[in-house]
Amino acid sequence: MKAFLFPLFLVLFACEAFSADTGYIKLKTSTIDGSQLLQDLRQLGADYTLEKGIFQQKPKLPNGSWEIIKTESAYRKISKGVHYYKFTVQLESLDDPYLIRANYVIAFRPSNGDTRVISPSYTIISKNYEGTIAADSPAYVDLRDLKKGSELQKYFDDGFKYTLKDAISRGVIKKSTYSLVRVFDISIVGYPYLGYGFTIQIVSKQGQNYRVHIFVWDNTWTEEYLSPNYTVYPNA
Numbered sequence: 679m680k681a682f683l684f685p686l687f688l689v690l691f692a693c694e695a696f697s698a699d700t701g702y703i704k705l706k707t708s709t710i711d712g713s714q715l716l717q718d719l720r721q722l723g724a725d726y727t728l729e730k731g732i733f734q735q736k737p738k739l740p741n742g743s744w745e746i747i748k749t750e751s752a753y754r755k756i757s758k759g760v761h762y763y764k765f766t767v768q769l770e771s772l773d774d775p776y777l778i779r780a781n782y783v784i785a786f787r788p789s790n791g792d793t794r795v796i797s798p799s800y801t802i803i804s805k806n807y808e809g810t811i812a813a814d815s816p817a818y819v820d821l822r823d824l825k826k827g828s829e830l831q832k833y834f835d836d837g838f839k840y841t842l843k844d845a846i847s848r849g850v851i852k853k854s855t856y857s858l859v860r861v862f863d864i865s866i867v868g869y870p871y872l873g874y875g876f877t878i879q880i881v882s883k884q885g886q887n888y889r890v891h892i893f894v895w896d897n898t899w900t901e902e903y904l905s906p907n908y909t910v911y912p913n914a
Contacts, residue, residue, distance in 0.1 A: 702753035702764060710752055718911045719793070720765050721746065722889065723782040725818075725863040725877065727798035728769065731778075733820040737802060742773030743815030750779070761786045762796075768803065772815050777803040791887035791913040793879055795862065819864040819874070830864070833874045837894035837906040842880075845890075850910050854882035862889075871904070872896040888913070 710716045724746055731739035748768040755762050763784040770777050783796040824830050838858070845851045858880055865875040873895045881887045889911040895904040 701755040701757065702762075703755065705752040705754055705763075707749070710749065714912055715914060716752070716763065718889070719763055719784045719786060720749065720752070720767065722793070722862055722877065723765055723784050723795050723798065724767060724769060724780055726795040727780045727782050727800055729818050729821060729863045730798055731800055732818050733822070739778065739800070740771055740774040740776055741817045742771055743817070744769045744771050747777075759787060759789060761788060769800075773817075775804070775806050779803055788913065790885055791889070792859075792881075793887065793889055794860075816865045816867040816875070819866050821861055821864060824861060824864060830874065833894045833896070834876055834892075837874075837876060837892040837908070838878075840906045841890060841892050841908040845908065845910060851888055852882065852884075852886065854884060854886075856880045856882055859887065871899045 705716075710720065724744070728739065728744055731737075732741050746767050747770050750766040750768065751764075752766075753764040763786065764781075765784070766779065766781050768777060769780055778800045780798070780800040782798040785794045785796055786792070819830070824834060842851075842856055846853050858878060860879050862877040862879070864877075867873050867875070873893055875891060875893045877889070877891045879887055879889050891909045891911070892906060893908065894906045897903050
């Protein structure tokens with residue numbers, strides 16, 4: 679149950695080239711509302727797109743907390759055992775007056791839970807959007823800061839080891855040896871104490887994948903030790 683951070687180039691399935699809406703079927707709002715899996719994948723793609731926009735792509739987006747306020751469209755196609763979900767959503771910043779439109783595709787293989795975010799992009803709708811403003815909200819952390827020897831890596835390793843041991847003991851995931859496949863996004867919160875959240879994908883020795891969110895407190899700021907907590911997202 680060791681934590682490994684290695685180049686995220688594992689090819690667990692071949693991703694197809696996307697052209698127009700070939701083979702896609704539009705999903706009803708009720709279908710998304712009735713599926714925790716689709717809601718989780720939609721949020722996963724939004725967070726992934728925001729991380730790229732805040733730290734790597736242009737036009738640069740403000741850091742801070744963002745919220746999906748509207749799903750403009752959602753489509754699905756199935757090819758060679760992989761479900762491709764194409765989302766277009768509106769996201770508002772809870773810290774700055776920004777409203778954007780994000781587009782991304784989630785490739786999800788139900789047989790083993792393997793998940794990828796493909797072709798994330800966005801456009802700015804408004805920089806003077808009069809939306810909700812939140813105080814003490816979480817912010818994103820550049821994925822490139824998670825590197826060997828860093829403080830962030832230490833928090834991640836602690837949370838990863840705790841999560842595997844606890845999740846296996848509780849029967850949340852099957853007993854096995856697990857490795858890190860990819861990190862989707864990292865967040866930081868400062869209230870009531872400092873802490874870091876990691877949304878990751880892990881794979882068992884048998885090839886079963888899980889999407890997991892791990893949260894680790896910085897206990898140098900706490901009055902008593904706070905254990906990490908985690909969520910293992912369903913694959914169905």
